[in-house]
Amino acid sequence: SQDTDSVQSNAPKMLKRVARQARPTVAIIGRPNVGKSTLVNRLCDAGRGGAIAVDEVGVTRDRVYQRAEWCGRVFDVVDTGGLLFDDEESDQFLAEIREQASLALRESCAVVVVVDGRTGIVRTDEDIAAFLRKWPSQIETVLAVNKCESPEREPEMVADFWPLGLGEPLPCSAIHGYGVAEVLDAVLPAVDNAIELRRQQIEQLDAQEAIPRINVALLGRPNVGKSSLMNRFLGPGEQRSIVSDVAGTTRDAVDAELDVDGAIFRFVDTAGVRRKARVKDGTETQMVGRALKAAKLADVVLLVVDATAEITDQDAMLAQRIADDGRACVVLANKWDIYEGKDEGSTREVLKVLRETLTAVSWAEVVFCSAETGQRCLKVYDAVKRARESHHHRVSTATLNEVIRDAMLWQPPPATAAGKNAGKVYFVSQTGIAPPTFVCMCNDPKAFPKNYRRFLERKLRESMPFTGTPVRFVFRARR
Ligand code: GDP
Numbered sequence: 001s002q003d004t005d006s007v008q009s010n011a012p013k014m015l016k017r018v019a020r021q022a023r024p025t026v027a028i029i030g031r032p033n034v035g036k037s038t039l040v041n042r043l044c045d046a047g048r049g050g051a052i053a054v055d056e057v058g059v060t061r062d063r064v065y066q067r068a069e070w071c072g073r074v075f076d077v078v079d080t081g082g083l084l085f086d087d088e089e090s091d092q093f094l095a096e097i098r099e100q101a102s103l104a105l106r107e108s109c110a111v112v113v114v115v116d117g118r119t120g121i122v123r124t125d126e127d128i129a130a131f132l133r134k135w136p137s138q139i140e141t142v143l144a145v146n147k148c149e150s151p152e153r154e155p156e157m158v159a160d161f162w163p164l165g166l167g168e169p170l171p172c173s174a175i176h177g178y179g180v181a182e183v184l185d186a187v188l189p190a191v192d193n194a195i196e197l198r199r200q201q202i203e204q205l206d207a208q209e210a211i212p213r214i215n216v217a218l219l220g221r222p223n224v225g226k227s228s229l230m231n232r233f234l235g236p237g238e239q240r241s242i243v244s245d246v247a248g249t250t251r252d253a254v255d256a257e258l259d260v261d262g263a264i265f266r267f268v269d270t271a272g273v274r275r276k277a278r279v280k281d282g283t284e285t286q287m288v289g290r291a292l293k294a295a296k297l298a299d300v301v302l303l304v305v306d307a308t309a310e311i312t313d314q315d316a317m318l319a320q321r322i323a324d325d326g327r328a329c330v331v332l333a334n335k336w337d338i339y340e341g342k343d344e345g346s347t348r349e350v351l352k353v354l355r356e357t358l359t360a361v362s363w364a365e366v367v368f369c370s371a372e373t374g375q376r377c378l379k380v381y382d383a384v385k386r387a388r389e390s391h392h393h394r395v396s397t398a399t400l401n402e403v404i405r406d407a408m409l410w411q412p413p414p415a416t417a418a419g420k421n422a423g424k425v426y427f428v429s430q431t432g433i434a435p436p437t438f439v440c441m442c443n444d445p446k447a448f449p450k451n452y453r454r455f456l457e458r459k460l461r462e463s464m465p466f467t468g469t470p471v472r473f474v475f476r477a478r479r
Pocket residue numbers: 030031032033034035036037038039081146147148149172173174175176
């Protein structure tokens with residue numbers, strides 16, 4: 001049990017999809033009537049030479065985003081307005097702001113605090129400043145003193161706001177457009193940082209997306225522990241984001257991706273496995289039908305059996321389906337934690353039974369594991385990787401022909417029923433992968449009975465890494 005899942009830096013991480021097109025966001029905050037919406041319209045106008053058109057207004061939840069462009073940078077401006085209350089109700093305001101403004105701030109790289117230069121500091125301004133000073137993460141703060149239209153009064157209007165402790169107060173007039181450029185200039189470094197960060201993330205995630213997925217499905221009789229294993233593999237745990245153009249979450253509910261030390265496992269149709277555990281909908285036949293369909297889509301099927309129960313015809317039938325579908329396979333002998341009277345020979349004994357009953361996947365690795373304790377669950381990942389490699393393995397033609405020639409010398413094919421031509425193979429070549437497929441050009445396919453074909457496969461497996469994958473032999477008469 002020393003190889004139980006533990007918290008470690010290279011522990012598998014579940015991949016979460018995030019939208020690729022997200023732009024940096026700048027939040028606008030301030031009490032009512034200081035001119036936030038006027039300023040937002042101004043900010044979003046500025047780059048377009050003062051054109052009034054406000055295109056592309058997106059409403060997400062309660063917040064309104066508008067697109068701004070400044071010095072070639074594109075970002076969203078979100079007005080947290082409409083969420084604030086009057087000065088007298090500042091307690092209520094604080095409660096509300098935590099809920100709504102926090103959502104907006106959390107996704108923002110900068111925040112513009114708008115105050116009214118004509119009224120000077122009021123209590124709510126101080127509340128907002130206190131709230132922002134306590135903000136847990138790095139967020140650039142710009143203080144815009146709005147309604148500064150009279151140049152002669154400006155210096156004193158601005159000076160009034162230094163005590164807020166939010167940095168240099170920048171005078172502006174949203175209505176007239178004065179000072180707006182300076183406010184935009186002040187948020188620019190934060191926007192640039194956010195854009196650069198995003199670029200790096202996307203680059204990283206693009207590289208990740210380029211990694212071919214290993215499609216994995218769980219198959220097994222009811223109650224062998226499929227959903228328990230799935231939960232063991234997929235979470236809880238740290239989630240790592242992945243960028244995707246796929247909108248929505250429909251796909252996520254069905255397929256889950258796991259980053260296992262750089263190899264990405266896609267668990268096909270997790271909903272099918274997980275849902276069953278929650279609500280017993282659909283008949284068992286429907287379940288099996290759905291599971292078999294998922295297995296067909298997989299590169300590697302995890303055939304789960306209950307190591308503490310008898311291995312049945314149903315288990316054998318599922319094994320046969322995996323082999324017939326040409327899928328790679330790892331057998332999980334689950335519930336090993338509660339195997340009765342376990343001793344040194346137990347693994348060997350159970351393995352023997354599994355080999356005798358699951359003959360169709362005799363080439364599959366068997367991992368004795370426990371979804372309950374996590375015992376050897378990490379070993380499953382390596383077995384899956386090996387099976388996937390075998391499934392895609394290519395053998396050189398020279399090696400292939402040498403192996404088959406040696407095998408036939410060692411044990412020639414039996415004479416045919418007709419008693420004439422003994423089987424001869426002229427040439428073997430690998431024509432495909434997943435599963436590896438070999439075409440044997442011969443004198444007469446009928447001269448190679450089933451058991452002799454099995455013998456050739458066994459010899460091939462003895463000299464090559466085909467653990468975990470079925471292989472196909474096709475015999476063709478050379479004309
Ligand atoms: P919000 O509640 O903070 O979004 O404020 P609004 O943008 O709705 O503006 C509140 C009031 O202040 C409106 O009557 C605006 O016309 C006015 N206002 C906005 N900006 C300025 C400005 O720069 N100067 C002056 N004098 N009034 C402004």
